[in-house]
Amino acid sequence: MMKPKRLITIVISSLLTVGIIGFQPSTAQASVQVGQYTSNIQTAEKANALSSAKIQSAVGEYWFRVPSGSTLSSIAYRIYRNAGLWSLIYNANRTRISNPNLIYAGQLIWIPVLGTASAAPISYSSTSTRAQTVIRYALAQVGKQYCWAGNGPYCFDCSGLVKAAFARIGIWLPHQSGSMLRYGTRISRSQLRPGDIVWPQWGHVAIYLGNNRIVHASNPRTDVKTSSLYGFYTARRVIR
Secondary structure, three states: OOOHHHHHHHHHHHHHHHOOOOOOOOHHHHHHHHHHHHHHHHHHHHHHOOOHHHHHHOOOOEEEEOOOOOOHHHHHHHHHOOHHHHHHHHHOOOOOOOOOOOOOOOOEEEEOOOOOOOOOOOOOOOOOHHHHHHHHHHHHOOOOEEOOOOEOOOEEOHHHHHHHHHHOOOOOOOOOHHHHOOOOEEEOHHHOOOOOEEEEEOOEEEEEEEOOEEEEEOOOOOOEEEEEOOOOOEEEEOOO
């Protein structure tokens, strides 16, 4: 007959193996784990927030959280529609990525604006804080999918992106580009400043970034992106 102590030891061992019972970490261990987790969250939040200085130096650049299963090539294709531009992203993240073949889901990387070397920098020193908030939000959506009637957070159409961006500062616009024409003050192309709403053509609306550039939910082929202001139908200023 098996001794009682031996039987108890076997039962406890079996329960531990299948995970029915377990040991709780000590208070000190738990504090260390929670502290590390909190520190990681704070670091990510700081990295994920676009600073005014970054926006002032290069409009179109933003932080991007790597999706599961992504490579630099797939990210480059998603953002620039050109997988060969992976090196542009890699060179902008040399301090964060030691090996271009090893990136991780959830990792934060900096996405540079295409053609930064030739584009004139845009200064936001005179732009209001509210306009910067609108621009920061809109730029953070670059690369997300275009979808009809979408206003985020996963996909947008043109008026949905503008509506969502201005909602960040408490301005509630209709989800229809034509209806948005009833809001704000009409301005000319020469009067445009960062944060204005601009219609490059009838039926399509965008947010003006400055230096003849816009951010917009373009179409199902190119999704949310930044581009040059390729035309001008009209514009409205809703931020005073």
